[in-house]
Amino acid sequence: ISPVPPYSREQPIFTTRAHVFQIDPSTKKNWVPASKQAVTVSYFYDSTRNSYRIISVDGAKVIINSTITPNMTFTKTSQKFGQWADSRANTVFGLGFPSEQQLTKFAEKFQEVKEAAKLARDRSQEKIETSSNHSQESGRETPSSTRASSVNGTDDEKASHGGPAEAHLKSENDKLKIALAQSSSNVKKWETELQTLRESNARLTTALQESAASIEHWKKQFSACKEENEQLRSKIDELEEQCNEINKEKERNAQLSRRLQELETELQDKELELEELRKQGEIIPQLMSECESVSQQLQAAEKKNKDLEEKVRTLRTEVEESKHRQTNLKTELKNFLDVLDGKIDELHDFRQGLSKLGIDN
Numbered sequence: 001i002s003p004v005p006p007y008s009r010e011q012p013i014f015t016t017r018a019h020v021f022q023i024d025p026s027t028k029k030n031w032v033p034a035s036k037q038a039v040t041v042s043y044f045y046d047s048t049r050n051s052y053r054i055i056s057v058d059g060a061k062v063i064i065n066s067t068i069t070p071n072m073t074f075t076k077t078s079q080k081f082g083q084w085a086d087s088r089a090n091t092v093f094g095l096g097f098p099s100e101q102q103l104t105k106f107a108e109k110f111q112e113v114k115e116a117a118k119l120a121r122d123r124s125q126e127k128i129e130t131s132s133n134h135s136q137e138s139g140r141e142t143p144s145s146t147r148a149s150s151v152n153g154t155d156d157e158k159a160s161h162g163g164p165a166e167a168h169l170k171s172e173n174d175k176l177k178i179a180l181a182q183s184s185s186n187v188k189k190w191e192t193e194l195q196t197l198r199e200s201n202a203r204l205t206t207a208l209q210e211s212a213a214s215i216e217h218w219k220k221q222f223s224a225c226k227e228e229n230e231q232l233r234s235k236i237d238e239l240e241e242q243c244n245e246i247n248k249e250k251e252r253n254a255q256l257s258r259r260l261q262e263l264e265t266e267l268q269d270k271e272l273e274l275e276e277l278r279k280q281g282e283i284i285p286q287l288m289s290e291c292e293s294v295s296q297q298l299q300a301a302e303k304k305n306k307d308l309e310e311k312v313r314t315l316r317t318e319v320e321e322s323k324h325r326q327t328n329l330k331t332e333l334k335n336f337l338d339v340l341d342g343k344i345d346e347l348h349d350f351r352q353g354l355s356k357l358g359i360d361n
Contacts, residue, residue, distance in 0.1 A: 010044040010053070010204070014109045016102055017041065020056055020063050021094035031094055034063040037222065040215070041095060041106075043113055048197075050120040052113045054093075059215070064093055070118035074110040082107060 017038045021031040041056040041064065056064035066086045074084045082103055083094040097103040 010046045012042040013045050014043040014106075015040060016097070016106055018098075018102070018106070019096035020058070021096065022063075023092035023094070025091070034058070038098070039063070040211075043109060050124070052117055057211075057215075060212075065089070066093060068110070068113050068117050070114060070121055072110075072114060074107050074114075076103060076107060079103070084110070 018041050019038050020034040020041070022034050024030040024032050035056075035058045039056050039058045041054065044053045044055050045051075046053070052068045054064055054066045054068065055062070066084075066089060072084050072086070074082055076082045077094075079100045080097050080103055081094060082097075083092055085092045095103075095106065097106065
């Protein structure tokens with residue numbers, strides 16, 4: 001299917017690049033990619049038919065051939081995606097653009113072309129109405145010819161009626177001759193138009209071939225850009241790895257800085273302690289002399305302690321002996337008390353005997 005037929009005078013009026021999609025005919029929901037990459041999408045104007053089409057070619061394959069009608073609507077479904085339904089093709093086309101600005105330009109052009117198609121339709125309807133009026137007028141003339149033929153009737157009737165019928169037939173023949181001459185001139189005119197169309201088609205074919213060559217050139221450039229993009233991606237990955245290493249190094253440096261601050265704080269604390277120790281070191285000789293005097297006092301105290309220990313041992317011995325003597329004294333005192341109790345009992349008995357004697361006397 002040629003996107004630009006040989007019988008038309010179509011010229012591109014707007015061109016852009018986009019990724020082409022078509023609605024899935026089975027589900028009517030999912031999008032199916034019609035092109036593997038961004039392709040050229042163009043508006044074409046047919047001067048002979050006064051119509052507009054959207055055409056896109058991927059290599060040798062026509063992926064969009066949509067005639068724009070006043071009933072069509074282009075809808076933006078996202079910032080970079082738009083769609084329209086084509087009832088003649090029984091599908092829905094979708095276009096993905098690299099930027100929102102390109103989508104806006106395409107939508108504005110669609111609306112402009114839609115208005116132009118509507119205006120062309122209105123004009124064509126006016127022409128049809130005009131031609132129908134002319135046909136009605138010619139239809140009004142036809143009965144007169146019929147009446148003329150009916151008036152003419154058979155040869156016998158012609159012979160009987162005479163000259164007026166012949167004059168009418170001559171006028172009709174003259175009209176037919178004029179119409180035939182006009183049709184001949186129209187045929188020549190259409191032949192000239194056809195030749196012009198063929199030449200235009202040849203130019204368009206050449207332009208299409210140049211466009212195909214340009215597409216191949218753009219494909220090569222796209223491949224080169226793709227390779228360059230891959231190289232840039234690998235370079236970006238390397239730079240990201242280097243950035244990660246730099247971030248890790250920064251983190252380690254931050255940890256080292258914090259550790260250095262901690263060590264500086266500890267060093268300051270140690271210097272303060274050292275200063276205190278130096279101050280204390282200045283009084284060490286005095287402390288040494290005091291320590292020697294304390295040592296002498298300690299030795300004297302130890303000697304006194306030994307003497308006291310000897311005295312304590314002596315006192316303990318004396319206490320033991322005293323305890324032993326007390327024990328003996330307690331024993332002797334007990335024996336004495338026992339003897340004394342016996343003597344007291346005897347004295348008591350003796351007193352009772354004396355009492356009895358006194359009573360008896």
